[in-house]
Structures are given as structure tokens and as C-alpha cells.
Amino acid sequence: MHVIEFQSAGARSVGLQAAGEPVAPISKLLEDATVRWNDRPVLLAAGAYMLATASLVEQEPIIWHEAARGLYRWDHLRVVLVQDRMLEPSGIQLYRVQLNSLTEPQESHESCNDKGSTTWDDTLRTRLLQFRAELCKAGLEQMRRHLSGRISGGQSTLQHQLVKGIVADVLTTLYMAETLPQDQYLSAKPDLPLRRVHEWIHRELDEAFRQIQRLGGGFGFLRQGVSSYIYTGQLVKNMLLTGEEDY
DSSP, rough: OOOOOOOOOTTTTTTTTTSSOOOOHHHHHHHHHHHEEEEEEEEBTTTEEEEEEEHHHOOEEEETTTTEEEEEEESSSSEEEOOOOOGGGGOOOEEEEEETOOOOOOOOOOOOSOOSBBBHHHHHHHHHHHHHHHHHHHHHHHHHHHHHEEEEETTTGGHHHHHHHHHHHHHHHHHHHHHHOOOOOHHOOOOOOOHHHHHHHHHHHHHHHHHHHHGGGGGBBBTHHHHHHHHHHHHHHHHHHGGGGGG
16 A cells, blocks of 8 residues: 655644544554453454554553463563554554463453353454444544535535445445444354454455545545554454455
8 A cells, every 4th residue: 555655844643633623543542442351451462463552551451362362461471562654643553472481371261251251352353343443434534524625516525426425335334343243143143253254344344444545535545644544454454364264
């Protein structure tokens, strides 16, 4: 994805005045989606990677290491910050997590509640899917605000049938992302794992992000604009879907 640099004197960071009006900063969206356990944030190490913010790290988070099936303290793992310039405007930090074979988990149980009905995998993956959907929602709001004062063919750009159709398609995807993981029919089918439902939603969100960037035209490729939301959303997908069968 080619991204246009935008470092003018009046440039503001993502989430402040990204499209002329405030939208939620990416770092806040991630923090709002974070699960807490014993009053501490729980982060997912899926594969070898993990997402965090400076605020979450300061709270000494617990890490659910998906491969090791255990909860670990931050200082009990080898956690290395990955430098990524595209993430700089977002406040998101990407870490590579390495597990020492001698490190014992703080907790090894897979249930994240007393009833044992919900696993850490499902809970944390669902929260990150919701985070990606919120990124998409914020990106759409940026586009709507960006286009709201524009005139095309003698009428508001937002009133064109093509634009309204694209917005409707994105809203449909967002509704699906919000409701499908809790759908009673899907959850009652043991032969349809929740992860497969998530994979489907991620593919639909891919298309929604493409449509948002299409709406934005050149604005959709500004590094400190909606592109940062799109890039972070793709990073979430890449972290959660690691096998060829996931695509």
C-alpha cells in the first residue's frame, strides 16, 4: 500500500482532527477493547506478536501466550519492541514475544471465567476483532466528514447514489462484525468453530476498508489520516490469521 507522507506544520495526530472533526484515537480504541483480569490488562500473544500501547504497558499487563496456553507476567517473557514507522501516528506498539522454556505461567487454566464456558483464546480474539471493526467505523466516519462539505455535480458528494451505496455496504459489514460472533445459531453449531466465523468477518472487513479508502480518494492515503486506521486494522488481521488456511 503506497502512503503519502503528510508532515506539514498544521498536521495533527490521528484521532484529533484527522478529517476536520474528532474521531477516536487508535490507541484509545485498543485500550477500550482490552480485557482486564485481577484489575490488570490481558494482552494476546498470537503467534510471535502482540499489540499494546504505552499506557497498557505501564499497567504491567498479563499476557495470554496462545501457543503455551498460559498467562504470563510481562517481565517473565522476552518482549522486544518492533519498530514500524506506519504505527507511529497511532500510538500502537507492536511487540515480538519469545517464551523462555523455563518460564512457568502465572496461571495455566484456559477459562477466563469461573464457569469455564469461555476460553481466553475466544475472548481475546473476539475483542481484537471488535477493535478492528471499531477502526473501520472510525475510518468511515473520517470519510463521511471529509466528504460532507464537498460538492459534486451540483449536489453534496454524500448524496450521490454510488457514495450512499458504498456507505451502506460498509455499515452492513460493521453490523455483521458486531452481531455474528454472538449469534445463537452459530454458537450452537459445534461443527462451526468461532474462529472460522472470525475469518469470514475479517475478509469482509478487508473489503470494507478498501471501500473506505476508495471514498477518500487521495485523503485515504495520508499517513496521518485514515490510512493509519487501515494499516492498523490489517496488522490485527495478520496477527490473528497466521496460517494459509485462514485466508
